[in-house]
Amino acid sequence: MIEFRNLKKKFGDHSVLDGVDLLVREGETLALLGPSGTGKSVLLKHAIGLLEPDEGDVIVDGISITRASSFELAEVRRKVGYVFQNAALFDSLTVAENLWLAQNDENGKRTLPDCREEAIELLGKVNLKPAVLDKYPAELSGGMRKRVGVARAIASRPRYLLWDEPTTGLDPVNADNIDELIMEVSQDLGVTSIVVTHDLDTAFEVFIDRIALLYEGKVRASATPAEILNSEDPVVKRFVRRTRIEAQR
Amino acid sequence: MSLKRLLKPFRAGLERTGRATLLIWAILKVLPRPRLYLSSALQHAYVIGIQSLPLVLFIAALGGAVTSQQSGAQFTGGLPLWVIGSVLAASVITELGPLLTAIVMTARVGASIAAELASMQVTEQIDALRAMGRDPVAFLVVPRVVAGIIVFPPLVVLADASGLFAGWAVGQIAVDGLTSGDIIYGMRYYFRPWSLIFSVIKGTVFGFAVAFTACLVGLEGGGGAEGVGKTTTAAVVITIVMLMVLDVLLAPVLKAA
Numbered sequence: 001m002i003e004f005r006n007l008k009k010k011f012g013d014h015s016v017l018d019g020v021d022l023l024v025r026e027g028e029t030l031a032l033l034g035p036s037g038t039g040k041s042v043l044l045k046h047a048i049g050l051l052e053p054d055e056g057d058v059i060v061d062g063i064s065i066t067r068a069s070s071f072e073l074a075e076v077r078r079k080v081g082y083v084f085q086n087a088a089l090f091d092s093l094t095v096a097e098n099l100w101l102a103q104n105d106e107n108g109k110r111t112l113p114d115c116r117e118e119a120i121e122l123l124g125k126v127n128l129k130p131a132v133l134d135k136y137p138a139e140l141s142g143g144m145r146k147r148v149g150v151a152r153a154i155a156s157r158p159r160y161l162l163w164d165e166p167t168t169g170l171d172p173v174n175a176d177n178i179d180e181l182i183m184e185v186s187q188d189l190g191v192t193s194i195v196v197t198h199d200l201d202t203a204f205e206v207f208i209d210r211i212a213l214l215y216e217g218k219v220r221a222s223a224t225p226a227e228i229l230n231s232e233d234p235v236v237k238r239f240v241r242r243t244r245i246e247a248q249r
Numbered sequence: 250m251s252l253k254r255l256l257k258p259f260r261a262g263l264e265r266t267g268r269a270t271l272l273i274w275a276i277l278k279v280l281p282r283p284r285l286y287l288s289s290a291l292q293h294a295y296v297i298g299i300q301s302l303p304l305v306l307f308i309a310a311l312g313g314a315v316t317s318q319q320s321g322a323q324f325t326g327g328l329p330l331w332v333i334g335s336v337l338a339a340s341v342i343t344e345l346g347p348l349l350t351a352i353v354m355t356a357r358v359g360a361s362i363a364a365e366l367a368s369m370q371v372t373e374q375i376d377a378l379r380a381m382g383r384d385p386v387a388f389l390v391v392p393r394v395v396a397g398i399i400v401f402p403p404l405v406v407l408a409d410a411s412g413l414f415a416g417w418a419v420g421q422i423a424v425d426g427l428t429s430g431d432i433i434y435g436m437r438y439y440f441r442p443w444s445l446i447f448s449v450i451k452g453t454v455f456g457f458a459v460a461f462t463a464c465l466v467g468l469e470g471g472g473g474a475e476g477v478g479k480t481t482t483a484a485v486v487i488t489i490v491m492l493m494v495l496d497v498l499l500a501p502v503l504k505a506a
Binding site: 086102 | 365369372373374376377378379380381382383
């Protein structure tokens with residue numbers, strides 16, 4: 001369970017999060033929606049202590065991220081797989097080495113060859129061929145890099161998966177593929193997922209249990225996709241309508 | 250101009266000093282665990298050392314050549330010519346060898362480290378490391394700093410040798426009446442083993458300074474491609490200022506011995 005409690009964060013004089021309260025229950029897949037610049041990715045980064053809040057707290061499995069020791073924080077991070085917006089693969093390392101970093105903790109004794117079979121399996125889960133293992137990220141397409149990013153995120157067999165704008169920058173076909181991948185991975189691994197997206201197709205049509213709409217630094221609405229679609233809240237209605245119009249253009 | 254804006258550079262300097270202190274502390278915590286960084290540090294040291302060697306030798310040779318020519322121009326008719334050998338040895342071993350090596354390495358290696366880390370920061374690769382429970386200091390900073398400390402002393406000794414050899418060769422051609430024997434006599438007259446040890450100490454300190462400053466500034470990178478460019482420039486400028494300050498601070502060490 002991940003709980004954000006009255007989370008506040010400013011960058012300079014600009015307040016991005018202004019008291020976010022949100023509970024992500026065990027096993028659910030939650031879509032975090034909101035206009036650009038409302039702090040969706042910032043909120044996600046707080047979940048594993050990549051950013052420190054100015055006020056408030058994040059509790060992951062009973063551990064306060066703001067008060068956790070470095071050992072506790074490392075424990076929490078090992079339970080979480082993070083899929084970055086642009087994959088964030090280490091460009092000086094091959095795909096195999098990228099996966100190996102996640103397969104092994106820093107004290108681990110598994111060598112690169114030890115992890116190769118498992119790496120091939122991981123690539124299979126994201127529909128990539130074993131030949132990709134020896135390539136560098138720069139030699140892969142955007143969609144393939146995202147898939148490798150997903151493989152790396154699931155390499156440590158996480159309980160939680162955090163997806164930061166997984167379909168941004170992809171063509172519709174690749175975006176659909178990634179949507180399917182999110183669904184497959186979430187179901188196969190039985191993980192709790194938070195998906196940051198502004199893609200309503202991802203949020204409404206694919207798999208989401210619940211949607212939270214972030215607006216002006218707070219959670220404006222948190223409900224099932226059907227409830228969000230039928231919401232009478234003018235902000236929610238406007239966001240849904242506007243996003244739909246943009247998607248149709 | 251408001252007081253806040255006037256104080257901004259001082260505040261930025263204090264903040265960077267604070268970050269530098271924290272980074273040194275983080276490095277010290279990792280150092281007792283060589284398993285985490287040693288193999289990567291040796292790889293970095295090999296790559297940095299081998300790739301930089303030709304340029305370091307060339308620049309040091311130019312430094313030695315210029316020193317013997319200019320001292321020749323100034324001493325002819327005033328001082329015995331063998332003094333050129335002493336000036337050459339003193340300048341190259343205690344000053345030009347370590348400093349030119351450090352400046353070449355700042356341009357060649359420091360800039361590259363800063364740009365690489367800043368680019369990793371911009372593309373969230375450093376966040377990705379932390380997200381996997383890895384310590385970016387152990388994974389990225391310590392190997393580079395240790396590599397700098399390992400690779401600088403031998404490079405400085407080779408730079409010293411290159412500078413002395415070039416100064417000896419060019420001096421005989423450029424200064425009328427100067428013989429090989431004069432230069433060697435002058436060098437031997439000046440030379441004390443402590444000078445060479447001092448040169449190596451300087452090289453080690455400079456090696457730490459170049460790699461550490463590049464890492465410190467590189468990790469502060471942000472703001473896209475433009476930010477990476479600014480970070481790289483800042484790393485080079487700050488490192489060169491730092492090297493000159495360290496050069497002044499280390500001078501009494503030579504005198505003390």
